[in-house]
Amino acid sequence: MxxxxxxxxxxxxxxxxxxxxxxxxxxxxxxxxxxxxxxxxxxxxxxxxxxxxxxxxxxxxxxxxxxxxxxxxxxxxxxxxxxxxxxxxxxxxxxxxxxxxxxxxxxxxxxxxxxxxxxxxxxxxxxxxxxxxxxxxxxxxxxxxxxxxxxxAESGPADSHDLTERQRAALELAHERGYYETPSEVTLEALAEEFGVTPQTLSRHLRVAVEKVVADAVRPGTPRLQDPSQ
Incomplete structure (x- = not known):
């Protein structure tokens, strides 16, 4: 195998x-x-x-x-x-x-x-x-x-949404700190400082991670072009 x-x-x-x-x-x-x-x-x-x-x-x-x-x-x-x-x-x-x-x-x-x-x-x-x-x-x-x-190879990663480790960590931190609450409980700048990257880099990680999760939700099992650039 x-x-x-x-x-x-x-x-x-x-x-x-x-x-x-x-x-x-x-x-x-x-x-x-x-x-x-x-x-x-x-x-x-x-x-x-x-x-x-x-x-x-x-x-x-x-x-x-x-x-x-x-x-x-x-x-x-x-x-x-x-x-x-x-x-x-x-x-x-x-x-x-x-x-x-x-x-x-x-x-x-x-x-x-x-x-x-x-x-x-x-x-x-x-x-x-x-x-x-x-x-x-x-x-x-x-x-x-x-x-x-x-x-x-035959099974695939369970519930991974093809997220990289950094994307998953960024998404988990944003969720834990209330970034997606309305209104947001933490600023992107504060979140980026805790994550140890620039706000632009963190924003990119979060955007691509959310896009992958949403794509899997609305098109489950549908092959798509991989963009592991984030």
């Missing part, structure tokens, strides 16, 4: 550190990633990410200044999201990287998000041994690899 695991690789991570240091409210949702080999045997990525959380020109400038980025361009914009194509610099063959590490442990990437806290990955593993081996290897990619949710 295969397993679905939601894993966070905590910063520092090999690439995009400078960009997220400059724009900590930025959130990237992975559309596609291709790991390629150059003539010297090094590995580089060509990847496509949807940006939310900050103005596209600001994050593009941050990417241009990031030493791990070779070139980038905006592909298109849709509502409040902008799709970026990013090519990284080449990394030496001995450098551990996420996609090859997943592949080495027979894991299948489902979706991924990158923000200032780290890289959040949902992937399918053939069994628990493969997951544990991946977690050990992934600590060479990020500072720490933590599992936030684990379930059998």
């Amino acid at each position: 295969s397993l679905i695991s939601e894993v966070t690789l905590s910063v520092p991570i090999i690439f995009f550190e400078d960009a997220f240091d400059r724009e900590p409210d930025a959130v990237w949702t992975l559309e596609a990633a291709h790991d390629l080999t150059d003539d010297s045997g090094g590995t580089y990525y060509v990847s496509f990410w949807w940006l939310t959380g900050c103005p596209a020109p600001d994050f593009e400038a941050a990417l241009d200044a990031d030493p791990t980025v070779r070139c980038t361009r905006q592909v298109c914009s849709l509502n409040d999201r902008t799709l970026f194509r990013v090519k990284t610099v080449s990394f030496p063959p001995e450098q551990p990287l996420l996609v090859p590490t997943l592949r080495a442990h027979d894991a299948t990437h489902i979706d991924a998000t990158r923000d200032a806290e780290g890289l959040h990955v949902r992937a399918r593993f053939p069994d628990r041994d493969a997951l544990n081996a991946f977690l050990d290897a992934a600590e060479a990619v990020g500072r720490r690899a933590d599992v936030h949710r684990l379930y059998a």
